Amino acid sequence: MNILIDINHPVDVNYFKNAAKELANKGHRIIITYRLRGKLESIINFELGEFNPIKIGKHYSTFFAKIIAQLKRDLVFLFFHKKNMVDLSVCFGPTNAISSWLNKIPYLAFEDDFEYKIPFYHANIFATRHIMPSYICVKKKNIYNYKGLKELAYLHPNYFTPTIEELKNYDLKPYRYVFIRKVANVSLNYKKEDNLNIIVIKNIKKLGLKILLSLEDEKMKNYFKDECIILDEPVNDIYSLMKYAKFTISSGDSMARESCLLGTPTIYTGSRDMAVNKELIDIGGMFKENTIEKILNRINYLSKNEARHRIEKLVKYKIMNEWDDPTKVILKHINDFVK
Secondary structure (H helix, E strand, C coil), rough: EEEEEEEEHHHHHHHHHHHHHHHHCCCCCEEEEEEEECCHHHHHHHHHHHHHHHEECCCCCCCEEEEEEEEHHHHHHHHHHHHHHEEEEEEEECCEEEHHHHHHEEEEECCCCCCCCCHHHHHHHHHEEEEEECCCCCCCCCCCCECCCCHHHHCCCCCCCCCCCHHHHHCCCCEEEEEEEECCCCHHHHHHHHHHHHHHHHHHCCCCCCCEEEEECCHHHHCCCCCCCCEECCCCHHHHHHHCEEEEEEEHHHHHHHHHHHCCCCEEEECCCCHHHHHHHHHEEEEEECCCCCHHHHHHHHHHCCCCCHHHHHHHHHHHHHHCHHHHHHHHHHHHHCC
């Protein structure tokens, strides 16, 4: 069976990685396509290079440019599907939804972002199945739910075991540094994310902690290079670096959730209120702070109080007893269409 997996965000690479490799091992032909955006090209070639990923289209920053680019990309896929004899199309969101529908190819749209309404309903209209965490309380005939969070597709203990070896490459000691993720403001989701500034970084350094910085926008390197260890991504084992941080600060919601699921206390500085974040906030793993003053207060609190053991215990319980393994969810839905 020819299965197309279309990738549009760096987190999608890890989300589909384990499922893609298992399907390939079972004899299916896996076709990986992606849209050029930030560091996605280097990440996808690092993680999924054996599938010879194919670049189709690129990311734009303005609303109308995004719409035009998406329609053009769907037009390319209209012919790409036929040329590659695609039997099943899989992606996160609506990336080639219209072309799949026109070509009468089953389209599985995975989702966790109901708050971003236009892509959500775009996917839902054309998807054969729209698959999302049960936190999203939308009921429609083509919607299928699972328990938990999408990040467990690669952070579940079935697939990931942390190691301190990666820390040696940065001269870091466990729990003596802070992991910071700063997203670029090119996405409509993150236009207001400007709270991770130099004031926050200087206050962390006063506490005697090193700073490991993940930058989506490489043009910001010169602004932070004297204060932080800046990651040259893709990193061999970025999740171990997050696991052994004292705490994480992230303006991006995906990395904030990843940190929590690793048991690391996390300050989420983004402005978005997302249903999938609520349980992590409720158990005290994620702290949503959106002003400099609140961020600094939370940093001071986490530097003096050890919340890790409690968070690790709660997350482990939920993984073992309440949350699904999303990779198994992906495979289950794909296997329903296997010929």
